[in-house]
Amino acid sequence: MRFLKKKNRKMLNPFTSLPSSQSMESNxxxxxxxxxxxxxxxxxxxxxxxxxxxxxxxxxxxxxxxxxxxxxxxxxxxxxxxxxxxxxxxxxxxxxxxxxxxxxxxxxxxxxxxxxxxxxxxxxxxxxxxxxxxxxxxxxxxxxxxxxxxxxxSNRQWAERGVTEPTAQTVVRGPREGFTENLRINTALIRRKIKDPQLWMETKTIGTRTKTNIAIVYIHDIADDKIVKEVNLRLDRINIDGILESGNIEGFIQDSTYSPFSTIYNTERPDVVAAALLEGRIAILVDGTPFALLVPALFIQFFQSPEDYYERTVFGSLIRTLRFIAFIISLLAPALFIAITTYHQSMLPPALLLSLAAQREGVPFPAFVEALIMEVTFEILREAGIRMPRSIGTAMSIVGAFVIGTAAVEAGLISAMMVIIVSITAISNFVSPSYEMAIAVRILRFVFMALAASFGLFGIMVGLIALILHLCSLRSFGIPYMSPIAPFNTSDQKDTFIVRPIWKMITRPHLMNQKNWIRQQDSTAAKPEPPENKKDEGSS
Known part of the structure; x- marks a missing residue:
């Protein structure tokens, strides 16, 4: 019945087919x-x-x-x-x-x-x-x-922004150049880093009115041909009058529309795109925006930062571990506080329990409403700081949070411990190097707070199980979203929770490419051993 309805609708649509005379006149x-x-x-x-x-x-x-x-x-x-x-x-x-x-x-x-x-x-x-x-x-x-x-x-020339330092993805150590709104400059920045004839760039035009140029960039002998074909297929299906930013493309080609987790990674750094291409990923550049899209995108990729590979291995591993800890804190800290103070007070030491009880003595709201008020207030301050001019936005958000938090505690509306919990949660959320992952955590935080207020720790555990099942069900262009964690791949753990030395990263991610897995031939040859201490011939 659904097929017949679509067929009848197509036959009744006057724009699907033109008579022969109209077609000849159009030609x-x-x-x-x-x-x-x-x-x-x-x-x-x-x-x-x-x-x-x-x-x-x-x-x-x-x-x-x-x-x-x-x-x-x-x-x-x-x-x-x-x-x-x-x-x-x-x-x-x-x-x-x-x-x-x-x-x-x-x-x-x-x-x-x-x-x-x-x-x-x-x-x-x-x-x-x-x-x-x-x-x-x-x-x-x-x-x-x-x-x-x-x-x-071809003699195009117009006013454009030069190559400047990226503002959304800053690093302490690394290149200071970022993409611009000019597609040809962006492709040149990538070509300058990868001088390989196998670096192919295919161009498409999308948008019946805007005629926006799209570039598909990949390394031919590394990227999987099936993923390249799938990217071209999804882009060719786009039929819209205008494409103004890469986010418009992302909305058409992403795997899961209503999931809070993004299955497409975006960046404005050429070095990130070059590293992703060397792993077998595919970049999509859109004329008119400095943000490039990378597919397939994995969950672990949103916790990786370029400087993890520019600093020493110990520092990179420590910082990445810190990001995972901050992710857990920003996701579960308010929910755990609500669950323990509401249903599981016996889990707290007596001294801490008495201190919390004394702080909440004059607070008229339950813990969930109290946390909800503070979280919404901090979200409003965060958005106001982003939209306001840069010269006063940061100062306004910091001063506003301090003044509102102090005034709320002195007025007896919010307990001091709740202000501390919400502040730690907000700070931990800023540790994420990806803005998309930070937004997903902000959304899920309210869900876990509601589960904790309704069912306590049992509700949090059910929410975590549902979250893990949802993450394991996601795919990005056919690649499992949680790989190499699920399905577990031992060889790909060298760049998951910790960062191993670059001379030990012999193979590329296995699920990304099925052509060329070898990144370097021999790790022992790439990492020379220190010379042995030898005694002088004349010494006794």
Whole structure:
């Protein structure tokens, strides 16, 4: 029945199929005309009275008998190169060439492309839609009277932000360069780090109106062909009028839409993307945003930071262990406090129990309502600090939390211990190097608080079991989300909870690629042994 409904809906939809006459008319309209005036008029009718579209008609050739049209978008086109290499060539230099003296197999368009114009990238095009897309992307269009094709000259240039230090993912030690909003600069930053001919970059255009350029980046002899095919398949299924940020792409291709845990990793650091490509992952770059997407994404990946591999192994392992401890504190600290103080007071030492009872003597709310008020207040202060100007946002959030917490304790609305618990929870949440994981913990914290207030420690245990089952059920492009923990892989534990020395990371993650597992040949050869202490020959 569902299949029949879809079939009937498709038959009744007037936009799914066009009659043959309409299709022929659309194809004719999409092609250029041999009349220059008609092509220019079609451009004017399509673009309206747009003041940034510059259309100039000139005459070229030895006698100036050939009419030509130069069309470009002001603000997106490199005007100096247009004047020096296109207009000057067509109006001055080309007069020395007799364009009518050409071989029979050559037309005037080919002569201009092969002989006259001294620019890097030139493409012939007969489709009006492709001409329009290139024009609005910043290219210069040359149309000739009597020819139903034009030249697309790539000389794009617009105001853009330079390569600066990433603000969302900062490190103490490591590169200070981050992605920009220019797709070509971002691909160059990756190519500069991986100078391998097997680094392939496929480009797609998504968005019927925005025509956003998307780049799929992977190392051909490392990445799994099935995952590359799946990424292309999911991107090709996107049919929307506009893509403005990589988050729009993420919403279409992610595996689990309603899970609080993200199955796609995003970063604005080229070194993170380069390291992920060397492991067999695939990067998706979107023009207009500095954030790149990495797939497949695993749970353990959200606890990894670039400086784990730039510092000494002991320091990296210690910091990563600290992140896991902070994750548990930020997830369960308020829930455990509510459960113990409400249902399991006998678990506390008598001195601590008396102290907590004395603090809560004048508090009118139960522990759950008390924690809920403080958590919501801290969330409001956190969001206010992010949205406000940077110069006052941090100071406002710190001062606001201190003033509100102190005033609430003195007014008898909140106990002092609850302020301490919520403060430790909020600070632990900032330890996470991934903003997506921090948001997921913030959401689940309220769920565990409700379970603790309703069922005590039993509710927390049931919630943890449900959380683990949910995590184990997730997949990212066919890869289990909890790997290499579940399913457990012994060889991949070298970069899970601790960081082993880089000269011991011989193999890549096994589930990421099925082609080239070997990262380096021999760990003993890569790590030279210190020389033995030998006695001098003359010593006794």
């Amino acid at each position: 004719q309209k999409d092609s250029l005309n041999t009349s220059l005036q008609q092509n220019i008029q079609t451009l004017k009718d399509t673009l309206g009275k747009s003041s940034d579209i510059i259309i100039r008609e000139i005459r070229i050739g030895k006698e100036g008998t050939i009419k030509a049209g130069i069309i470009y978008t002001d603000g997106l086109t490199d005007t100096p190169s247009l004047q020096n290499f296109i207009l000057e060539t067509l109006m001055l230099d080309i007069k020395e060439i007799d364009l009518h003296k050409k071989s029979p197999e050559q037309n005037l368009i080919s002569v201009l492309k092969d002989v006259a114009l001294t620019v890097g990238e030139i493409k012939e095009e007969t489709s009006f839609d492709a001409i329009l897309t290139s024009l609005l992307s910043g290219d210069t269009i040359i149309l000739l009277d009597g020819y139903a094709e034009g030249l697309i000259i």
